[in-house]
Each structure stands twice: as C-alpha cells, then as structure tokens.
Amino acid sequence: MSNNAIICPVNGEKINENVARIAAFIVIIVTVTAVLFKLPVLLIALGADFALRAFTSGAYSPVKYVSKQLFRLSFLSEKIGDAAPKQFAAGIGFVFSLAIAAFQFTQYYILANSFATVLLFCAALESFAGYCLGCTVYTYAVIPFLKNNNK
Numbered sequence: 634m635s636n637n638a639i640i641c642p643v644n645g646e647k648i649n650e651n652v653a654r655i656a657a658f659i660v661i662i663v664t665v666t667a668v669l670f671k672l673p674v675l676l677i678a679l680g681a682d683f684a685l686r687a688f689t690s691g692a693y694s695p696v697k698y699v700s701k702q703l704f705r706l707s708f709l710s711e712k713i714g715d716a717a718p719k720q721f722a723a724g725i726g727f728v729f730s731l732a733i734a735a736f737q738f739t740q741y742y743i744l745a746n747s748f749a750t751v752l753l754f755c756a757a758l759e760s761f762a763g764y765c766l767g768c769t770v771y772t773y774a775v776i777p778f779l780k781n782n783n784k
Contacts, residue, residue: 640775641768642717650712650763653719655700656686657760660726661753663696668733668749671742676734680727687723722759722767726752 660679667675685694729752736745758764
C-alpha cells in the first residue's frame with residue numbers, strides 16, 4: 634500500500650462503539666477463563682456468540698445484550714460508528730475461538746494458547762484503546778484483491 638491508509642468495511646448500519654468495547658472486555662474474560670480452566674465448550678459458546686454478531690444482527694447475542702446493559706449502568710457516552718468493522722472482527726473472532734476450542738479438544742495446548750494470545754491481544758486493543766485490528770487485516774486482505782481486479 635502506497636499511502637498507508639487503513640480502510641474498514643462499511644455497511645451503513647450504526648452501532649455504539651463503547652458497547653463494542655465492553656463486548657471486547659467480556660471476550661477477554663471468557664477467553665482467559667476458558668484457557669485457564671481448559672474449557673473448550675466455553676470457547677464454542679463464545680464462537681457461537683461471535684457468529685451471531687458477525688453473520689446476523691446480533692439481536693440474540695448474549696455478549697451484546699450484557700454489553701448494552703453494562704453500558705447503560707456506566708457513565709460512558711454514546712459513540713456512534715459503522716457496524717461493519719465490528720462484524721468483520723467478530724467473524725475473525727468466530728474462527729479463532731473455534732480453532733482454540735479444537736486445539737483444546739485435541740490437547741494441542743501450545744497452539745490453543747497461541748491462538749488465544751492473538752485473540753486476547755485483538756480484544757484488548759479494542760477494549761482498552763478503541764483500536765480495531767480487524768480494519769488493518771481487512772486493509773491488507775482487500776487492497777491487493779482490489780488492485781488485481783482493477784487491472
């Protein structure tokens with residue numbers, strides 16, 4: 634990329650970014666618990682929640698529901714942003730959480746912990762810094778594809 638610009642997917646649907654940050658914190662808690670206590674079933678549940686947020690409106694996502702309730706109890710202000718970057722990141726979280734669960738089931742704990750570290754790093758960036766690493770991944774995945782199709 635020549636101009637170092639990060640692009641994010643856009644779909645026009647708006648969300649509260651602070652609710653997404655709270656959701657990322659919940660992901661941290663669930664992932665750490667699942668890894669420490671070797672609970673792959675918890676990771677499958679997390680993967681299902683990621684799927685609900687990535688591939689549907691997220692209306693039935695327990696993590697989204699709890700995040701909204703915690704936001705209402707907080708003193709945080711609403712920060713509106715586009716939903717597509719968070720949906721893309723949830724898709725990545727879906728893949729990672731299921732991979733971690735699979736590695737735990739097969740007792741490949743080093744691989745499970747490696748994938749968990751990446752998931753935790755991304756969730757921590759979102760939760761504590763408001764930075765979506767998914768946009769960076771999206772940029773480097775989509776820009777070469779767009780350049781090749783525009784030739």
